Amino acid sequence: MNPTTHRSASGADGCPFSASSEWPETPTGCPVSPRAAAFDPFDRPYQLDPAEALRWSREQEPVFYSPKLGYWVVSRYADIKAIFRDNLTFSPSIALEKITPASDEAQAVLERYEYGMNRTLVNEDEPAHMARRRELLEAFSPEALEAHAPMVRRLVREKLDAIIHLGRADLVAEMFWEVPLTVALHFLGVPEEDMEQLRRFSVAHTLNTWGRPSPEQQVEVAEGVGKFWQYSGQVLKKMQDQPRGHGWMYDMIEKNRQKPDVVTDNYLHSMMMAIIVAAHETTALATANAFRQLLSRPAVWAELCDNPELIPAAAEECLRHSGSVVAWRRIAMRDASVGGVTIPEGGRILMVTASGNHDPGHFENPDELDIYRDNAVDHLTFGYGSHQCMGKNLGRMEMRIFLEEFTRRLPQLELEEQEFTFLPNTSFRGPEALWVRWDPACNPEHREPAVRRAQRDFPVGAPEARTIVRRVRVASAKPEARGVLGVSLVDPVGRQLPAWSPGSHLDVMLPDGESRKYSLCGPAEAGDWRIAVLLEEAGRGGSRWMHDAVREGIELRVRGPKNHFRLDESAGRYVLIAGGIGVTPIMAMADRLKQLGKPYEVHYAGRSRESMAFIERLERDHGEVLRLYPKDAGKRLDLAALLAEPVEDALIYACGPERLLTALDFDTAHWPEGSLHVEHFTAEGALLDPEHEHAFEVELADSELVVEVAADRTLLQTLRAAGVDVPSDCEEGLCGSCQVEVVEGEIDHRDKVLTAAEQASQDRLMSCCSRARGKKLKLAL
Structure with missing residues (x-):
């Protein structure tokens, strides 16, 4: 048996591997596999591409112990999501703990600056976490964030105006680093004159927390972190001395006066420092990653320029494919099983979200950058559950505005040949420079000055799957049997269509805006898209239109491929x-x-x-x-x-x-x-009928919010309006994407996903269609 490729619990000790006594062991006494023993996140493969570096783990050993790091590493989507969901068993308290313990010399430097960074939303346990989070949520609602869009647009446009005539630029230095910082400062209400200092300090903070600095670097980094702490405290004092200002920090200063036991003085200082880093660096790196990935695929960039309505979907797919947040950390508060492996109490966990975002068990063809992917919003880059990033929609807004301005004003943009470098650390990733070129003579606004301001705005929040539509051409349409039309589809401009897996289907858009689902029937290979349509005389008219109108050469609009009928390949x-x-x-x-x-x-x-x-x-x-x-x-x-x-x-x-x-x-x-395992394509009884519904109340246990679901609204619609991201797809109770956990309450199940036993357990529901039988439900959201 090759211990790097086979897992077994058949040994006498229940360990997943058998090995000689010379091998290193996990804290539970089991042998460590050679791949796990060799893993080091500071090695070149992980630093260049964390998802690719952990492909072996996703495929062979999804939970393993790394002796070099002293952490349990988790690489698959479902396991990472399960850890995020249970923040009592898996505490976030070590999320900001230094990967490399501070030396005595570095610690002395921090003490000299009276560095006192305390727990923030990222690494707080309950009940303190939710008590404080509730006080901070209002400014992050979609409605509140919408007010910041003109400011973001102005900053991006000013920076682009300054370079658009040059023909060459490092976008990180010229725009991507500074604009998100300025946006963060505006959001907080911090004076802009402090920008340059804070820019340098935030880099030091990242290396200090998630990096592996040398002893000499530790002292230098500690100086930067100490100055960051000291300087941010001075800025905070300046703001506190003002009677009233505009920005999130002023709201928190007022909360500090009203509820000093919840929003303490130290908490104000710690949150200010943390949010400058979080709101600034993650967005800057994510934007640089997105442009790098899109421009390295000229055909995809051209498609985005031609179809700007795809910008929200493209930004979300870039967050999935190459997000700036690579990993998060947790510590087990008790012995717990993750992916069939026991992590002992006190075990430190590195959840590599970049790897989970490339898990083929959740994402079709995950290594492909597919701007038509309609479940990209499921990505783990923002985290999940009660600790999900509050500023996610601000980051989305910034990325979309960057993309919208560039695709409209510089569609001829090209990526230069260059060697990309990254700040070495475990958890955040983006190129330190991004050199691009273009021909200023081809700038569209030379011909049409109105192009400069012909902006397209997008709703704040996650992109809706229903808006992500792909054009395909019918290569052939011929009878496959009596009443069955076989249709073969290709890309209109000759590109290869994405690969798909057995069980996948397409949503074909009809002229009236409705859609019909048709399974892809194989062979399941990249670029081979075939469906078959049964003429249903008693149907709703979709199959009749397909049989009458679909001919070789015409174009269709489709969504997908999607797979809610995935084949489990592990059975006998x-x-x-x-x-x-x-x-x-x-x-x-x-x-x-x-x-x-x-x-x-x-x-x-x-x-x-x-x-x-x-x-x-x-x-x-x-x-x-x-x-x-x-x-x-x-x-x-x-x-x-x-x-x-x-x-x-x-x-x-x-x-x-x-x-x-x-x-x-x-x-x-x-x-x-x-x-x-079955697949349904009809949803009788799942659609909302307001005349026969009743309103009910929903308590969100993790968020400590209460929302009212009206008789003419679905639970899913209500949750989204409250700023809660819940993935969805069909919204007819057929796919299972919008499942949420129920803590209390009797459920009126209307889906075709859950088995009878699962429905009887009353512990989950599909939020797109199911409702409360009574007046109240309590959900684990």
Whole structure:
């Protein structure tokens, strides 16, 4: 057995690896794998690309102990999110602890400056965290942040005006570093004359907390951090001495006077220093990362220039693909299991969010920068749960305005050949310089002066999946069976379309603005997008339009690919069941299982052989395991007999009409929980009917907020209006994206995602459609 590629709990000690006694051990006494023993976040691979450096971990060892760092490293999306959600078991108290302990000489320097940085929102435990967070939230609401947009636009435009005639610039030095700092100072209400000092100090703070400075550097860094603390205290005193000013710090000064036990003097000072770093550096680095990634893909940059409505989605995808926040830290307050590995009480944890953002278990084709990705908002760059970044929407606003100004005024921008350098640390990442060039003679405003001010504004907040639409061209449209139209899609300008995984589907936009879902039917390869559309005479008209209007050469507008019917490839064997047009995702799954060499069988039922699509292909590629049940030939799929005996380590995947899925629910009741996986494409009973609804109250336990859900509003809409980010996709109760945890209250379930047992547990709901049976729900948000 290769200990770097296999995990097993079969050893006598329950350790995931077997090894000789010479190997280093975890704090629990288990051997450390060679890859884990070699891991060092200050080595070049992690510093250049943290997600790529931990690919091996995502694939083989998602939770491991790093002896060089003294931390447990977590690399997969679901595990990181679970840690974020439980801030009682996994305390944030070490989030700002120095990775490299301060030397005696450096500590003496900090003491000389009376450095007293205390806990802030980032590293506070409950109940203090939420008591203070409540006092700070108002200024971060979408409505409040909207007022800052003209100031951000003015700053970006002034900086661009200063360089637009030059033809070459380092965007970090000229714009990306200074503008977010100025925005942060305006937001806080800090005088602008202090800007240059604070710029230098924030760099020292990053290296001091998340870096590995040498003993000599430690003393130098400590000087910078001490001066930062001292100087920010002087600025705070200046603000406190003024009767009243505009900005978040003035609001906090007033809170300090009203509630000195909650917003203490030291807390004011600590928060001021922390927010200058957080609001400034993370946005500056994120913007530099975004421009680097987009400009290194000229075709993507050109597409964004041609379709500026995609800017919010592009900014969000850049935050996912190459966000500025690489990792966060926690400490286990008790023994706890993460990804099947026990982290002991006192274990320090490095959650590498950059790795989680590249987890193929959550993001389709995760290493691709896809500005059409409609679940990019699920990224972990802002954190998750009660400690999610409060300033996320301010950062989004700044990135969008940068992109909007540049795509409109300098669409000819190009990235120069250069070697990128990064400030060495574990947790924040962005290039120290970003050199670009352009031909000033080609500036659009020379021809059309109005271009300079022809701005496009975007709503504050996360981009809505419904606005992210891709154009595709129909390469072919031909019958696949009686009443079934097969459609092959390609990129209109010849680019390769993104890869997808079995179970994925597209939302095809209709002329009336509605959409219909169609599974991609394989083979599941990059650039090969094929769907099949059944003509439903009793349907809502979408399939009729597809059959009548779709012809080779026309363009369609689609969203996706999306996958809410993902194939779990870890089972021992598979039973695949298709009814009618439900064969489309099942066929792609069969292709994948054959490729993996997994045991599987395919059962395909339909009205007649002539109406059953892809029979010839299935017989050719899967003939040995294929069973056909055309009804007109007297063949019937007997589910009760087929599924009479549960099969050990087997999973069932099924897609087809509702009557088939309902029967499967009944006929697999004696199988182990989680054996059956189905896909629904209809949502009867899930849509809101205001005339028959009642209003109810929702308490957000983590945020200590109470909101009212009106009879004509969904819970999801209400949460978003309150500034709470909840991922969503279909918003019809079919996909499971908007699931939230329920602490108390009786739920009126209306989704097609949760099993009967899961609904009966009353511990979760789909916020897009489900509601309270009574007058109140309490949610873990």
